[in-house]
Amino acid sequence: MSQQQVDLDILIEEVRAALAEGNWRRAVALIEALRPPDQAELFSELPPEEQDVLLPRLDVEDSADILEELEDAEAARIASRLEARDLARILDEMEPDEAADLLGDLAPEQAIQALASMTEVEEVGPLLAYPDDSAGGRMVPPPVVLRQDMTAEEAIAHLRAVAPDSETAYYLFVVDEGNRLVGVVSLRQLIVAPPWRRIREIMDPHVIHIHARADQEEAARLMARYGLLALPVVDDEGRLLGMITHDDLVGVLEEETTEDIYRLSASEPLDMPYVDTPILTMFRKRVGWLLLLFVTETLTGTVLRYFEKELSEAIALTFFVPLLIGTGGNAGGQVSSAIVRALALGEIRFRDIAMVVWREIRTALLLGMVMGVAGFIRAMTWHSPPLLSLTVGTTLCAIVLWAALIGAILPLIAHRLRIDPAVVSGPAMTTLVDATGLVIYFLIARAIMGL
Amino acid sequence: MSQQQVDLDILIEEVRAALAEGNWRRAVALIEALRPPDQAELFSELPPEEQDVLLPRLDVEDSADILEELEDAEAARIASRLEARDLARILDEMEPDEAADLLGDLAPEQAIQALASMTEVEEVGPLLAYPDDSAGGRMVPPPVVLRQDMTAEEAIAHLRAVAPDSETAYYLFVVDEGNRLVGVVSLRQLIVAPPWRRIREIMDPHVIHIHARADQEEAARLMARYGLLALPVVDDEGRLLGMITHDDLVGVLEEETTEDIYRLSASEPLDMPYVDTPILTMFRKRVGWLLLLFVTETLTGTVLRYFEKELSEAIALTFFVPLLIGTGGNAGGQVSSAIVRALALGEIRFRDIAMVVWREIRTALLLGMVMGVAGFIRAMTWHSPPLLSLTVGTTLCAIVLWAALIGAILPLIAHRLRIDPAVVSGPAMTTLVDATGLVIYFLIARAIMGL
Numbered sequence A, B: 001m002s003q004q005q006v007d008l009d010i011l012i013e014e015v016r017a018a019l020a021e022g023n024w025r026r027a028v029a030l031i032e033a034l035r036p037p038d039q040a041e042l043f044s045e046l047p048p049e050e051q052d053v054l055l056p057r058l059d060v061e062d063s064a065d066i067l068e069e070l071e072d073a074e075a076a077r078i079a080s081r082l083e084a085r086d087l088a089r090i091l092d093e094m095e096p097d098e099a100a101d102l103l104g105d106l107a108p109e110q111a112i113q114a115l116a117s118m119t120e121v122e123e124v125g126p127l128l129a130y131p132d133d134s135a136g137g138r139m140v141p142p143p144v145v146l147r148q149d150m151t152a153e154e155a156i157a158h159l160r161a162v163a164p165d166s167e168t169a170y171y172l173f174v175v176d177e178g179n180r181l182v183g184v185v186s187l188r189q190l191i192v193a194p195p196w197r198r199i200r201e202i203m204d205p206h207v208i209h210i211h212a213r214a215d216q217e218e219a220a221r222l223m224a225r226y227g228l229l230a231l232p233v234v235d236d237e238g239r240l241l242g243m244i245t246h247d248d249l250v251g252v253l254e255e256e257t258t259e260d261i262y263r264l265s266a267s268e269p270l271d272m273p274y275v276d277t278p279i280l281t282m283f284r285k286r287v288g289w290l291l292l293l294f295v296t297e298t299l300t301g302t303v304l305r306y307f308e309k310e311l312s313e314a315i316a317l318t319f320f321v322p323l324l325i326g327t328g329g330n331a332g333g334q335v336s337s338a339i340v341r342a343l344a345l346g347e348i349r350f351r352d353i354a355m356v357v358w359r360e361i362r363t364a365l366l367l368g369m370v371m372g373v374a375g376f377i378r379a380m381t382w383h384s385p386p387l388l389s390l391t392v393g394t395t396l397c398a399i400v401l402w403a404a405l406i407g408a409i410l411p412l413i414a415h416r417l418r419i420d421p422a423v424v425s426g427p428a429m430t431t432l433v434d435a436t437g438l439v440i441y442f443l444i445a446r447a448i449m450g451l
Helices: A008-020 A024-032 A036-045 A048-057 A060-069 A072-080 A084-093 A096-105 A108-117 A121-129 A152-162 A187-192 A216-226 A247-264 A279-306 A308-313 A321-344 A350-381 A386-416 A427-449 B008-020 B024-032 B036-045 B048-057 B060-069 B072-079 B084-093 B096-105 B108-117 B121-129 B152-162 B187-192 B216-226 B247-264 B279-306 B308-313 B321-344 B350-381 B386-416 B427-449
Strands: A145-147 A171-175 A181-186 A230-234 A240-245 B145-147 B171-175 B181-186 B230-234 B240-245
Touching: A008 A024, A008 A036, A008 A048, A024 A036, A024 A048, A036 A060, A048 A060, A048 A072, A060 A072, A060 A084, A060 A096, A072 A096, A084 A096, A084 A108, A096 A108, A096 A121, A108 A121, A152 A187, A171 A240, A181 A187, A181 A230, A216 A230, A216 A240, A216 A247, A240 A247, A247 A321, A247 B247, A247 B321, A279 A308, A279 A427, A279 B321, A279 B350, A308 A427, A321 A350, A321 A386, A321 A427, A321 B247, A321 B279, A321 B321, A321 B427, A350 A386, A350 B279, A386 A427, A427 B321, B008 B024, B008 B036, B008 B048, B024 B036, B024 B048, B036 B060, B048 B060, B048 B072, B060 B072, B060 B084, B060 B096, B072 B096, B084 B096, B084 B108, B096 B108, B096 B121, B108 B121, B152 B187, B171 B240, B181 B187, B181 B230, B216 B230, B216 B240, B216 B247, B240 B247, B247 B321, B279 B308, B279 B427, B308 B427, B321 B350, B321 B386, B321 B427, B350 B386, B386 B427
Parallel strands: A145 A171, B145 B171
Antiparallel strands: A171 A181, A230 A240, B171 B181, B230 B240
């Protein structure tokens, strides 16, 4: 009964079998019966030759849906194999923001040829002026725009004439003579108002809006916070340029989270899906951090060399090095990830630093005592001398506390300095804890074991 | 002009000043001029005494909005201080799913008292049967439900009579005589249809829907994939129970991502916002993983003890231990986070394992060569003997490759076994790489340095 229960794997086989028999009508029918996200998923599983056979034979609206739903890189690959005329026909059917993105991903000469054959060029053209990841690069034209001097009756007549087929037409944006955004009316407000009333008297003049050059993340956050289906985009003069719709919201928020997860693991975010990223790009996104952390991590070697005398007197000290720095890194990582996430969700800000540190100190004291006892017992069961076992236990407790402090403070400071807190919270923090943790270890060893 | 540019910090001071003067009318006016998310943010910054003074004096709709927008724990704290009658009045105004959540967070006797005074109890009652994080726990009653044997004209008349004030009324769900979900009509389809046409002839019978006991994440994924504003919820017999609306979407997806980020840093996800979590809960969520990783990490000690002879012959081998295992952990972490995220976004599946491993091997070969050379140079500049430097360089190259393999395969296998891949991809993976990486180190040292 429900479309999502369609088994795409079976359908792909059916489509391929139909194509193998030369029965492309059946393949087209199978695809056209699906919803756009399923069409795109099935389509992307086909080999390029079969994609090239099918795409021009699909209804142009379905082709447009598929190119919109595909990942950017894949859409660009497929589009680049199309005739300029065929491509222009499909681009005309696409949402203007998606069409602009796709044009931006094509070779310049092909993009120019396609633009030259398009009829909707006046909708797409202005979008090309803004980066893909800005509010302006994500906008589409509002389906209906009202003038503030219209009456409710005139507005309804206008709405009927335009007959927008979109749930976003629930919000009707209002402009003045200079096309400046001055208000918003809901469909319901319009319908219940007396027919002779002017729009300016019905509308809500406080419209949440965004500037075209603002970051798309800011737009997504506003839409999520206020539960908006459509966010109007304006230029420097406050003129209504377009609107961002709710379908872009999830994609933008997911991009943002992906960046956080990559940065927390010391990698630059990829600019495209994992499977589409060339090996050399993957290498470039990772090698810088790996080298930087390597250089920082050599600090641990410096610390070990500095305490070479202690080490050679008690080689058994060595056995606990990975254990101690590993636990410090883990304890610090737990804290910093919690802080990064709380910052991303807006649960805490820099001014909460005292509260955060106090929470983390108390938690770390509890954790440190448990880990200290565990470490002491582990060392004793390895038949380490009691003083060494005591050193290990004490160090574990101290390192857990120290790591929690670093893990709490670093991301908050980064946030304050407008650096992405995720950048300093993963391995960067761990590496810092490694070297300083070893210093703590040897100082405690000197004190307790009298080395 | 736009509401989001309101400076909440200044407003909070004005509200507090007004309350200090006993001028609660001004405080109420200041709050009621804001949008609900801003009202809640301001409200949560006030001390409890001031919250208690203000809440009963606000318009009941504003109070309901504020309790809906506040974090669950804070809403429950504030609600628990209200009189049962006042609370019931506010609960009646809240969205039924939010009211049910709040009731579930109160002490049972207070929840029962509040329920007894509520008038909308028939809307909230059924929701209490489902867990907060299931589709059933997130649903609200559809604003309008159509019967399939209505005509288009009757449906429009029904819609006018109900006059729903919601953008989600764009989707009109259709049921049969047994209240079973049989279709969906858009507002536009209804308006352009001939007035005598029956709904069953206009509607789309393929409705994406979800079962009440399904996980809320599944609901959010469906809504995001198909760009839905409302997802109908059904019971075992396919009867329409309610619908999930788009405002829940972002919250659910964010919860899911938060879980991933916590698990990637070896912590159990908190069930409530960071700032509301008691210290003992934070301790409990972290201590298990810390101990488990500690026990696993003692493997590194076992490896070091096993190679004690080699270590005592060449104490300089020790200096590189943190560097080698740190780099291995970092390289493995980069890979596993990329895989976890690609899995979460549905970009890859288990059957892609060969492709993923092949991508990661090639990337790791490049990274391994760079790190190997860097390690060799670093060791030489520390005036290590050439054979030791060669050992360090070779080991770095081998560990990067090994870590990439583990980092790619572990999350894919976990995903296949229906374990959250994030669980095995952070420190769990690193710890495994630490111990095995040391074995690689000493075996290479034996071979090259002839220890």
